[in-house]
Amino acid sequence: MILDKGRVFGLDVLRALAILFVILAHGSALLGDSTAGTFIRTISLDGVSIFFVLSGFLIGKILIRTLESGNTSAKSLFNFWKRRWFRTLPNYFLVLLIILVYYFYMGRKDWSGIWHFFTFTQNFTSPHPPFFQEAWSLSVEEWFYLLIPIFLWLSVALFRLSPRWSVLIIAALVIAISTWSRYMWYHLITVEDISLHTWDLNIRKTVLTRLDSIMFGVIGAWLASYTVQLWKKNRTLFFALGIVLLVSHRWLYFQFMRDINEYMAVYSFSLISVGTLLLLPLLSEWKNTRLPFAGFFTWTSILSYSMYLLHFTLVLNIIIRKSSIVELNSGLQFIIFIAFTYGLSVLLYHLYEKRMTRLRDRF
Structure with a gap:
């Protein structure tokens, strides 16, 4: 094909x-x-986590190409946002409005907090509401689109870092902050209060605790751009290791889903992100079939x-x-x-x- x-x-x-x-x-x-x-x-498998890594990889490559071209003007930044938002927002707002019309027709009384869905602030640091539940992941994506380019443009244009170091440092910082936020949540909450439901709402589906999944994809874009030989030469080995990690993640999920421990709260998201990242060297070279x-x-x-x-x-x-x-x-x-x-x-x-x-x- x-x-x-x-x-x-x-x-x-x-x-x-x-x-x-x-x-x-x-x-x-x-x-x-x-x-x-x-x-x-x-x-x-956790399809949303796979989406996050793939999105970070594709958008990361776009950001790296733009930064390497030397174009760090405000115009180029707004052009990036324009292209991303034209791709994601029209569909989202159309479906959101259809759902709102349906619930209005059905006589819904409580509309408090609905405005958060128009600003993607419904789950930045707090649990996502029951309404339009799948929107949680798009909120993570939109904050990535908004914040990460700003950090990259400032680091290159204002602090004079090279794109190579800028992308790597910011990706590492975001991964560290998200991992730390999950760690703190787990150690601040009473163990008896942790369940699969609270884990899902407070960790799996909030922006601050999940931005690192996308940044693992950005790390993949960095490796593909700056370590080309390593990326291509070992793609079969990486792919096999990635499959092992993804299967291990699924097995561990079923082991601990009823007894949420530190692994589930903090490190399980890193495991599936790294596993997905390791698939990319081979899959990104598979052009035709x-x-x-x-x-x-x-x-x-x-x-x-x-x-x-x-x-x-x-x-x-x-x-x-x-x-x-x-x-x-x-x-x-x-x-x-x-x-x-x-x-x-x-x-x-x-x-x-x-x-x-x-x-x-x-x-």
Whole structure:
């Protein structure tokens, strides 16, 4: 399969698998404790963490290229933000408004705090509200887009650091701060108060504690840019080690999910981030393929952002659970959930997301 210019099949595979892990894991709730539901939850890695690392890798390479070109003007910084926000915000605000209209029509009374979803401040240091729950990860991404370029531009333009040292130092600092914040949360809270639920809300889904996952991807971009021989020469070894770390992370998750310890609270996120990072040298060099079903991975990768925004609140919690579909058997509900997720994502992508991208390119 010969891809469009600029697409890398290996990264499309990783992105497609990440969104499938997310959707299948959430959809497995429809299957309950059945064999199929248990199997899906067992094999589904943390797709959001994979997304974070991949995003950091791709955006990190853009930032490094821009800094190395010597263009650290305010115009170049605003151009970066414009391109990122044209890519992410139109879809997000459209889906957010659709969900708000639905709840308004259904007579929702409590609208306090909804404004936070327009400023991505709903989970900066506090647990994400129950409303539009999947938005937590986009909040992490948007703060990365906003803050990290500012730090990089200042370090290069104001403090005269080279791009090479600037990217490495800032990435290391953010990783250290996020890891420290998780460590402090774990050691300040009463052990009896820690559960999988509080771990999920207070650590896994807050901006401050998760920015490091994206920065591991930036470290990957730094390695790919400045240590090219190391990056390419050892890609098979790195890939094998990455798979071992990802499998180990999943095994450890099931060991400690009911007894949250320091590993789960602090270091588990680093493990899956490093494991994903180690996959990138090989996958980023996998440009073309003739494998069967290759088109499915590319197609799913292209639709992944729309799928992420639509699948949970709109499809699972509204279309499936708030309609007569919920009366069908669990297997049929699951199939309808997947079909609606793909179908609506195709419509959102072609009728709106794609057009917004073209509008961005016109500017």
